[in-house]
Amino acid sequence: MLDSFREAGSPHQPVLYQPSIDALQPHDGGRYVDATVGAGGHARGILFFSSPTGLLLGLDRDENALAIARDKLSEFQYRVFLKHSSYIQMKNETEILGWSFVDGILMDLGLSSMQLDTPERGFSFRTDNLLDMRFDPSSGISAADIVNSYREEELAKILWEYGEEPKSRRIAAAILRSRPVTTTGQLAALVASVYGSHRGEHHPATRTFQAIRIAVNNELGGLEQTLPIAIDLLKPGGRLAVITFHSLEDRIVKHFFQRESKDCLCPPNQPICTCGHKASIRMVQRKPVIPTNEEIRNNPRSRSAKLRIAEKLELARPLQSKP
């Protein structure tokens, strides 16, 4: 599978590359975490701009991605550490290296083009393969497990909440009638049958596939858990840059950044602060950075990307130990 993965990944174009590098301000001697190292595109930039001694820890749940990153980053030798691990574990992984704090963290969320374009990974409805969709195919439940074992209401909830799918109930009912649903082609055809003839820009199964992938990998829960861990890990002045690809992820990042950049979370009509909340970050930009028209033309998959950047404040209190 690694060969088809490599083929699918070439040439891989990191999304919002320059704005992400500018956000992290890599410098000589700095320590960085690329929490979703993928094919190593952004990581390469971070290592290049933190030459000659900057260090980078790259994490990914996907062993195939790490194999590609290992090749791509080999020139940086002792300056790179790559680990098969989830970003939820970033605190433990940096501790293993003896790093208490880091200068910058990048999270480029979601799946890579390599994963989407490798049919055996079961992420795409464009080819017919086993329904898998796991970022880490060596552990956890697959898309087929969810589709074939969850109750109808649970499936409808996933499609509605993670895919914003307006026909969630009808699709869930159709899945139940067609069980076992074992391939991507079968699931895509089933969703298409609920929609009847379609002429829209997107395949009608796009939202269903997104929803099931998010559920398989617990993407939103993992992101919510990781953001405070990432902020705690930053040095004062260190930066967290997060690239999202859909509104559900972006909303989580936006609300977290808004909340953590405020000194008080009491209702606005309350005369005295009783919450004691203190800001731990400042938002580097109010609005997210989005790709230029030129980037979207060169890499259409970048079209929904949004980059948000936070900088840790000098006197930030640890978020993890807050009640």
Ligand SMILES: C[S@@+](CC[C@H](N)C(=O)[O-])C[C@H]1O[C@@H](n2cnc3c(N)ncnc32)[C@H](O)[C@@H]1O
């Ligand atoms: C959009 S790609 C990253 C591309 C990368 N920035 C590059 O330049 O090549 C997202 C990567 O995040 C990985 N990933 C998803 N969830 C993860 C998690 N919880 N922990 C670590 N990696 C994760 C995926 O396996 C995928 O390789």
